[in-house]
Structure formats: structure tokens, C-alpha cells
Amino acid sequence: MIPLSHLWLPIIASAVAVFVVSALLHMLLTYHNSDYLKVPNEDEVRAAINKGGLAPGQYILPYAVGMGAKDPVAQQKMKEGPLGFLLLRRPSGPEMGPALGQWFVLTLVIALLVAYVAALTIPPGANHMGVFRVVSAVAFLAYAGSQSQEAIWRAVPWSAVVKTIIDGLVFALVTGGLFALMWPAQ
Numbered sequence: 001m002i003p004l005s006h007l008w009l010p011i012i013a014s015a016v017a018v019f020v021v022s023a024l025l026h027m028l029l030t031y032h033n034s035d036y037l038k039v040p041n042e043d044e045v046r047a048a049i050n051k052g053g054l055a056p057g058q059y060i061l062p063y064a065v066g067m068g069a070k071d072p073v074a075q076q077k078m079k080e081g082p083l084g085f086l087l088l089r090r091p092s093g094p095e096m097g098p099a100l101g102q103w104f105v106l107t108l109v110i111a112l113l114v115a116y117v118a119a120l121t122i123p124p125g126a127n128h129m130g131v132f133r134v135v136s137a138v139a140f141l142a143y144a145g146s147q148s149q150e151a152i153w154r155a156v157p158w159s160a161v162v163k164t165i166i167d168g169l170v171f172a173l174v175t176g177g178l179f180a181l182m183w184p185a186q
Helices: 004-029 041-052 066-070 073-078 096-121 129-146 146-156 158-182
Strands: 057-061 083-087
Touching: 004 158, 066 073, 066 146, 066 158, 096 129, 096 158, 146 158
Parallel strands: none
Antiparallel strands: 057 083
16 A cells, blocks of 8 residues: 555646646637537526526426425426426636636646545555556546436436546546656556
């Protein structure tokens, strides 16, 4: 077993690398832009949401959760539609700082957890391909493992989910490669 403190360099390097690769994927390739549709009457919908006084949060339409879904009125609303999920944030400018900060912390936490699993399962001096396979698999589960649930339960289009899973694969390969390169010798 390798002490986790011996893996601080690949932890930091992979977190930074995933952060940079993520920025490049989103800024240069822009293939995620097609994940979102424009509401044709956006100003009217925005006005209706503002009129409703909704606080930032997660909403479901129609509201029929738990036993409420058995209510005949709720069932009729579900048949009539629309059905949807609504996520609202606090109004702000286009600044990305807080989200980018949270994303970096997440990449760091994932790298730390990946290092923990690797330290428990891979001996010092292991061959690079063995390190790469284990670390990449664990990182892939962390970055992409739960994405399919978004399509299944929250109606996120499969095309958007597949792109996010591909992103997760890229992040996993970067993480695996860096850990393999920096794995401690015996």
C-alpha cells in the first residue's frame, strides 16, 4: 500500500489538467451548445416565472410527488402536459467564477478519491499500464458514472448525456495518464 501523501503530485496535476481540458473542450469545441433549446416565447416565460415569485431552486411541473401522483387532478395535469423540471439560480451577471471554483474543488476531490483507491490497490513500482487502467476506470466512474440517470429520470436528452459521458472519458484518460506517469517507484 502506498501512503496517500506520496500521491500529492498526481492528485494536484490531474485536478489541474482536468480543469484545463474541460475549459478547452467547452470553449474550443462548443459541442455542448446544442444541448440547450431556446424557448420561442422566452420573454413571456421569463415574465411568468418572475410573476410567480419563484426562489432559486429545483421545481417539477406539475407538482405531483409521492402519494400526490395518485391524485386524479395531478394525473390529469400529467396527461395534459407539459411535464418538466425547472432549475432556477439567483439572478447574476455572466460571471463564471463561483462555478469554476466549485468545478476545480470537485476535480480535486475526485483526484483525491481516485488516489485513495489506487493507493489501496496498486503497489509501488507497478507497471504504468496497470496504473493507467485502474485509475482511468475509477476516474471514469467518478466523472461519468451517474450521467445516464439524468436521461432516465430527469429527461435530459440522451445526446447531451452521451456528450457528458465522452467528456468524462477524456477526463478519466487524462487522470489515468498522469497517475501512470507519476506513480511512485518501489
